[in-house]
Amino acid sequence: MNLVDVLRAGADAGGWLDRPAYEVDGAMLTHADVYAGAGRVAGALAGAGVRPGDRVALVLDDGPDFVLAFLGAAHAGAVAVPVNPRLHPDELRRVLDAAGPALVVGRPGFSAAGFAVAAFAELDGGEPVPVTPRAPDDQVYATFTSGTTGVPRLCPQLHGDPIVHHRSFAVPALELGPDDVVHSVSKMYFAYGLSNSLFFPLLSGSRVVLNPEAPLVDDVLAIVDKYDVTALFAVPTFYRKLVAHPGGDRLAKLRIAATGGEVLSAALEERLMEVLGDRLLNGIGTTEVGQAFTHNTRAARRVGTAGRPLPPFEVRVVDERDEPVEPDVTGRLQVRGPTITLGVHEDGTAMRADDWYATGDLASIDVDGYVTVIGRLDDLENVGGIKVHPLEVENLLAGHSLVREAAVCAVADDGGSTRLLAYVVRADGPIGDDDLAESLIALARRDLTAYKVPRRVVFVPSLPRTGSGKLRRHVVRTWRP
Structure with a gap:
């Protein structure tokens, strides 16, 4: 088999080959155009010396070039190895070194010392070639983890994996079909955005609206309006910006508003539901799994949770001895399933997990199987020998009407004692505000145990985030106000 053969056969059987697949800046590709273009790119790649099993790095923005280059490589x-084209040059170099591609596909004028580079335009005119047969357990793409700790890791997926993700997530949770118009704020160089904008729509016959630019609230709302988007994907912090916008009520026209990538706080969920209602569907996944493995659905939804496991994936919560805990007890979240990849072996083969994989999340599971994620294990702060999860404090502060977002971390003073600091981004008004700082500390004193109360509030214009929207907590920990 080859994933591209499976995708095209599904489009043919579903009768959507001649229907729109992608739109961007007035340009449109049908599903048939997508597969014809992939054949041309494949021919050019073969002519450039790319062989089956070689990696092809795609340093491209979301757009037809990305779609055809990705499917052409497959x-x-x-x-195919998608790479964020907006990475700092030093980080881009480290990522390319880790990927070790036979060819890098970039924008016109792009260069990468030590690597063979081609602009997409050089590939699109190739002579079409037949699809190269591959086994279901051969690699088809590899994505980098988002790098919240500063060290991205390459995680391959196999030709059969997107089919598993579609059947487990897109069908039961998203219910995508040929009448859906999809827009993903998360870009295709992340695993989440790749499935949202590539695999799921191609397997469902949906139409995708792509935005090659960095996502802005005004642009996303304009896309929702102009194209009558029915399925929107974004991380919680971006949804916060959308509903805070004067035109945020336009999101009410969506059929579903899916979110993941970080913990959805109770305060934010309540605010989002004022606009989105039961269209809001929250879940969790990892790059290692390849997509979501628990999710709320329209048929099974519980506020305050990340939904239930999506078969064939299973989840459990264990204590520090790896023993399963009782329902509603917080512990370490683990997942088991057929697509989990932990990286690559020295010979380049996929490092598959054959048992339970620890996601690094603190969570609990109730008696009905709904998963509540508390936060990340590596987010824990040590304050006077006591472990504090900053997310609890951050969610409380972010619930204030004048706060857009907050990050809390422990900082050592000159005497070696640690204290919590809260870095706060105001929703509006001046960056500094002594009255608001006092109000936030008073709020924390009222609702939290004393050792969880920040000793100081520092106002900042923004918080550092990865391209997928996750907080780069390791960067915040280096700040010295």
Whole structure:
């Protein structure tokens, strides 16, 4: 098999080959155009010396170039490696070194010392070639983890994996079909955005609206309006910006508003539901799994949770001895399933998990199987020998009407004692505000145990985030106000 063969056969059987697949800046590709273009790119890649199993790095923005280059690499039996084109040059170099591609596909004028580079335009005119047969357990693409700790890791997925993700998530949770118009704020160089904008729509016959630019609230709302988007994907912090916008009520026209990538706080969920109602569907996934493994659905939804496991994936919560805990007890979240990849072996083969994989999340599971994620284990702060999860404090502060977002971390003073600091981004008004700082500390004193109360509030214009919207807590921990 080859994933591209499976995608095209599904489009043919579903009768949507001639229907729109992608739109961007007035340009449109049908589903048939997508597969024809992939064949041309595959021919050019073969002519450039790319062989089955070679990696092809795609340093491209979301757009038709990305779609055709990705599927062209898969068509040729190569392994597509999406890379964020907005990375700092030093980080981009480290990522390319880790990927070790036979070819890098970039924008016109792009260069990468030590690597063969081609602009997409050089590939699109290739002579089409037949699809290269591959086994279901051959690699088809590899994505980098988002790097919240500063060290991204390459995680391959196999030709059969997107089919598993579609059947487990897109069908029961998203219910995507040919009448849906999809827009993903998360870009295709992340695992979440890749499935949202590539695999799921192609397997469902949906139409995708792409935005090659960095996402802005005004642009996303304009896309929702102009194209009558029915399925929107974004991280919680971006939804916060959308509903805070004067035009945020336009999101009410959506069929579903899916979110993941970080913990959805109770305060934010309540605010989002004022606009989105039961259209809001929250879940969790990891790059290692390849997509969501628990999710709320329209048929099974519980506020305050990340939904229930999506078969064939299973989840459990264990204590520090890896023993399963009782319902509603907080512990370490683990997942088991057929697509979990932990990285690559020295010979380049996929490092598959054959048992329970620890996601790094603190969570609990109730008697009905709904998962509540508390936060990340590596987010824990040590204050006077006591472990504090900053998310609890951050969610409380972010619930204030004048706060857009907050990050809390422990800072050592000159004497070696640690204290909590809260870095706060105001929703509006001046960056500094002594009255608001006092109000936030008073709020924390009222609702939290004393050792969880920040000793100081520092106002900042923004918080550092990854391209997928996750807080880069390791950066915040280096700040010295």
